[in-house]
Amino acid sequence: MALTRAEGVAMNSVLPHVALSMHAHDRHGLERTDEEWLDAKWKDPSTRVLVLSGTRIRPVDRQIVWVTPQEAPADGLRILLGTREEATHFAVVVEPDKAPGDKQEWHVLRALLPALENDVLTAPLVMHAIGMAEWHWATRFCPRCGGPLDARQAGHVLECLDCGKQQFPRSDPAVIMIVTFGEPGSADEMCLLGRSPAWPEGRFSTLAGFVEPGETMEDAVRREVAEETGVEVGEVTYFGSQPWPLPASLMVGFSARATSTDIQVDESEIAEARWFTREQIRDEATSGAVVLPGGISISRSLIEAWYGGSLPGHW
Template identity: 65%
Template sequence: MTAPHLRLAQDPHDRLAVHRKDDAWLAERWADESSRVLVVSGTRVQPVDGRIEWVAPSEAPEGLRVLLGEREGRAWFAVVTGPEEAKGDASWLPLRGLLPSLSDDNVTVAPLVLHALGLAEWHFATRFCPRCGGRLEATAAGHELVCTQCGKAQFPRTDPAVIMVVTSGEPGAEDERCLLGRQAVWPPGRYSTLAGFCEPGETLEDAVRREVAEETGVAVGEVSYFSSQPWPLPASLMVGFVARATSTEITVDEVEIEDARWFTRAEMREQAESGQLVLPGGVSISRSLIEHWYGGTLPGQW
């Protein structure tokens, strides 16, 4: 079974990092009308009839040109303009609003869109040099910012976050259970895998153990890598794990987690079918982790 979240990472583009500072090459590919450009206003994109629209370079507005790379024998760019164009216009959507489109007809361009919006978010949030407060200037086709005052270079940052399905019992046994939790702000019935950010000086495996213990009071022993998913909301990499619990008593923190429950496969299927349990969407690694443990597809989603 193909993990659902991998649909957003299929057919990745060649990022062509070697050409990011090659002005002659960049100018030549920009002059080629077969090149494609995604227009980003601030951190938002305006789909047309539910589809991501790519335009020719001659149709693109002025803005920061970002080289995304090459795919299908053509160059792909993004032009990042100020947020003014999208202000007050509900047709311009942030990445979360684009996910339904990316999971359907536009899934083949999803890696390009994730790349473009990840960089747009970085440019939007990184305005001044963290060393001296000087003005930053974009270079390397949008992949580097250099301080005009002290010369310090800044590069896009990605925050590692762990996300895990926690299991208890003999693997594959009828009474094996998995642990899901919910936040108080979520609609009734919505549950998901636990997740959290890795702290400085911490391994990813220890981050899994710490987050599960902090949020639910459950102790975790063995931690096995599952898969990863870029998640630029605004700048994360979700690293998925399967964790084996060494205790089962739940004590939620009542801060990040309102409730947490153990589910057998039979309980999960029955409650998902009735709508009592609402699971994460199919493009999320959380869904993939749950269905990996369950052993098949499940009905319903956010």
């Protein structure tokens, strides 16, 4: 069934949320050096702790579990995350060889994304915890002198014990974009989606890539689309952002208007790219011929914002 122009305009006016950006927690940046405050919060019976083995989490019945401070390992690195719904949350990161239980019980974040889709209230806290754990795991020595590092400010600063240089958590900016062509809201308007060579047939997503030094995000959108698919882009409009600590990215979403439609994939990062009308993406998602990203990803939000509502199926 074809969409009318009026239906397309109405659908395109709907803006689905970006799941991981909806429920920000109070990070208590000013309290990170207040040992008395930190100690009181750690002793508070309402406080909850996420335990990590290196950068891995141990779920229970496929759900992410928060424990009390008394149940958390005593010899791990304690990281303040912040307050959500009047409860303070910490992460405790232990070395993998000291983690309780079997090593196979601990899973990487990507394997637990379905659990986060069902718990978007605490998902930003989990992303914060994983991002910090990834940073501590990768930053073992001072990049200036090679000296040992000591955690400060509730885990959010690493200070060299030799030269005193401080290191701070990093986030690498990456752009992710829904590329469209045609009259906005019309039945003939199309969006461009691509498939990675590592993905099975039928799995499609929005295009994405890292911002290079000295480059604006808008120019990164234009460059990445041209490099991966050969499509030229003109107007670029900000959509929203989302943390993605796999391992340390900040995904910045954009809507981009194409000025050409000819596709020439690079066959390196993109194996296949296609233009979809709203009717095509709805019908193929319904039949399972096309499988779209999960609901917690900003890619899904970009696609559904353009489409104008929810779509069936996900990875």
